[in-house]
Amino acid sequence: xxTVLIVAxxxxxxxxxxxxxxxxxxxxxLSQKTGAPLHLAVLAEDPAKLAEQLKxxxxxxxxxxxxxxxxxxxxxxxxxxxxALASSIGADFxxxxxxxxxxxxxxxxxxxxxxxxxSDVLAFSGSGTDVTxxxxxxxxxxxxxxxxxxxxxxxxxxxxxxxxxEPGGAAAEVKAFPAPGEVTGSPTQFVAxxxxxxxxxxxxxxxxxxxxxxxxxxxxKEIEAxxxxxxxxxxxxxxxxDAGWVPNDLQVGQTxxxxxxxxxxxxxxxxxxxxxxxxxxxxxxxAINKDPEAPIFQVADYGxxxxxxxxxxxxxxxxxxxxx
Amino acid sequence: MxxxxxxxxxxxxxxxxxxxADGSGIVQEGLKYKINPFDEIAVEEGLRLxxxxxxxxxxxxxxxxxxxxxxxxxxxxxxxKAVWVNHAGALDPMSAAGLLKAVIDREKPxxxxxxxxxxxxxxxxxxxxxxxxxxxxxxxxASKPESLESDAEKAKTPAxxxxxxGKSAQVVREVDNGLTTLSVKLPAxxxxxxxxxxxxxxxxxxxxxxxNKPIEELTPATLGVDATPQVEVVKMSAPPPRKAGVKVGxxxxxxxxxxxxxxxx
Ligand SMILES: Cc1cc2nc3c(=O)[nH]c(=O)nc-3n(C[C@H](O)[C@H](O)[C@H](O)COP(=O)(O)OP(=O)(O)OC[C@H]3O[C@@H](n4cnc5c(N)ncnc54)[C@H](O)[C@@H]3O)c2cc1C
Ligand SMILES: Nc1ncnc2c1ncn2[C@@H]1O[C@H](COP(=O)(O)O)[C@@H](O)[C@H]1O
Numbered sequence: 001x002x003t004v005l006i007v008a009x010x011x012x013x014x015x016x017x018x019x020x021x022x023x024x025x026x027x028x029x030l031s032q033k034t035g036a037p038l039h040l041a042v043l044a045e046d047p048a049k050l051a052e053q054l055k056x057x058x059x060x061x062x063x064x065x066x067x068x069x070x071x072x073x074x075x076x077x078x079x080x081x082x083x084a085l086a087s088s089i090g091a092d093f094x095x096x097x098x099x100x101x102x103x104x105x106x107x108x109x110x111x112x113x114x115x116x117x118x119s120d121v122l123a124f125s126g127s128g129t130d131v132t133x134x135x136x137x138x139x140x141x142x143x144x145x146x147x148x149x150x151x152x153x154x155x156x157x158x159x160x161x162x163x164x165x166e167p168g169g170a171a172a173e174v175k176a177f178p179a180p181g182e183v184t185g186s187p188t189q190f191v192a193x194x195x196x197x198x199x200x201x202x203x204x205x206x207x208x209x210x211x212x213x214x215x216x217x218x219x220x221k222e223i224e225a226x227x228x229x230x231x232x233x234x235x236x237x238x239x240x241x242d243a244g245w246v247p248n249d250l251q252v253g254q255t256x257x258x259x260x261x262x263x264x265x266x267x268x269x270x271x272x273x274x275x276x277x278x279x280x281x282x283x284x285x286x287a288i289n290k291d292p293e294a295p296i297f298q299v300a301d302y303g304x305x306x307x308x309x310x311x312x313x314x315x316x317x318x319x320x321x322x323x324x
Numbered sequence: 325m326x327x328x329x330x331x332x333x334x335x336x337x338x339x340x341x342x343x344x345a346d347g348s349g350i351v352q353e354g355l356k357y358k359i360n361p362f363d364e365i366a367v368e369e370g371l372r373l374x375x376x377x378x379x380x381x382x383x384x385x386x387x388x389x390x391x392x393x394x395x396x397x398x399x400x401x402x403x404x405k406a407v408w409v410n411h412a413g414a415l416d417p418m419s420a421a422g423l424l425k426a427v428i429d430r431e432k433p434x435x436x437x438x439x440x441x442x443x444x445x446x447x448x449x450x451x452x453x454x455x456x457x458x459x460x461x462x463x464x465x466a467s468k469p470e471s472l473e474s475d476a477e478k479a480k481t482p483a484x485x486x487x488x489x490g491k492s493a494q495v496v497r498e499v500d501n502g503l504t505t506l507s508v509k510l511p512a513x514x515x516x517x518x519x520x521x522x523x524x525x526x527x528x529x530x531x532x533x534x535x536n537k538p539i540e541e542l543t544p545a546t547l548g549v550d551a552t553p554q555v556e557v558v559k560m561s562a563p564p565p566r567k568a569g570v571k572v573g574x575x576x577x578x579x580x581x582x583x584x585x586x587x588x589x
Contacts, residue, residue, distance in 0.1 A: 244471025
């Protein structure tokens, strides 16, 4: 029988990545449209805890795959297990969230399944096996409806387009799937993970994001101070990451992270299409820029033509005094 | 060391892309084309490795005759020779990977460096398909741990660290929340991220030399590959526009609007 298989993702510290709940919501939507039951795969050295945590989120079955080879994620260990599981349960649809891991892993899974793939899916339409995948192209300048012509269809979903699955309903049945021998034969070895530690909320999960661009000239103090006043995450344009002013993983855009907070404040960012691709789904956008012609104003709900070094402290002070 | 790199032809990222009224594609008029920016980074990394370790850089592009411009660009940057897979039809990551695999089977490089993503289809898949079909290691989203303004970058040192015995390499990758380091067995597939290097400009002598460098022409038929795409784009449309916003006069007005109108703070 046809199945929708979603692959869960754990953080390097073993905790669930919230993106998985968005992928599960996408899986539920697809399951309703196709009539295929929703299954979830949890791969880990010891997947029991994650599986237990994920039980109430709407999957009919959770398949746990355990192996010491999963202690650190590498595509060459994960892909054979996901593909073997997908084949064994007759999955027609195999997907996950479009995180760095999801993007790295799923094409390799698709290759094993001789399946075509759609990346960064925004929506599904159709019914039965006739499904259309809606996805962005050219940095979101084009929204394309695509069909995958192979029997098995693989995808990653854009987490911001599917609200996180909520717990409730029947608990999933948990089944153990034996890891195929290949998972221990990876030609690639994990060496190290250098985590960028931050006390601020995760960029893709924050409800407010304050981003700085080249206009900051590398001085992020006011960006960070406003972010902290608001309990917000900090983001950046490519120019800022390229210059090494902030860590790379703060880049918002076509080739960075996609965010859709309730409030996005862009300071000293011109608004190149590649940047807009990562933030124009935000509910409210504020642009602070000295140049009245800057393209960022075309997507901003509220724009202010002024020096960011003047605006940011004033705004922070106004917010601060309204609290007390 | 033999390094294979790619040079996909894409619309200039500065171009404004518009969808045709009938949704059948994008308006081609007035567009400029370039090497995919991630592929230019791949060519640069290949050249740096070849300069450090000795060896050659073979550049491959799949497409109609115009893609020879992108091959010449890579040759002008310093690539040794080019392979043009002459294919006029639509392509998807699966068919591109199938063709690249056949080229790799012929060329037998020690390392292949691709872009992480084509800026037209934004799929971010080809290198991973290719690695699986070759049974090779993959290191996607390769980055340089030092900043692009560091001395290491100014010295044009490669970021990919090939072991002394040539059997493996260490690659630093951009992932969510940090950087991870992998050791890949060679031959391997690496895909580039933005912070791997700053590609050089082609010099005038480079451009002159490129004119005499060989471009080998192949086709899907000569490679024995069925390049029929399995991803079919049925319709394109413009994204929904955002409703027009307002400019505010001062910070107090901005604060008031955010608090009382948008109610987001
Ligand atoms: C392949 C590719 C992928 C890319 N991917 C991404 C991506 O994912 N994300 C991304 O962001 N970009 C991406 N880019 C880059 C993008 O095209 C732009 O170059 C980049 O977004 C510009 O960054 P910026 O707005 O900070 O800098 P600029 O364009 O230089 O803009 C700086 C702005 O700051 C304003 N300013 C200066 N001083 C002040 C001040 N004191 N107060 C207020 N305003 C001030 C200026 O008026 C200007 O508008 C990509 C490009 C390519 C080719
Ligand atoms: N037609 C092509 N010619 C050469 N390389 C290609 C082609 N299509 C894809 N690639 C390579 O695959 C990478 C990723 O493309 P994609 O999977 O389409 O995002 C590109 O950056 C190129 O390195």
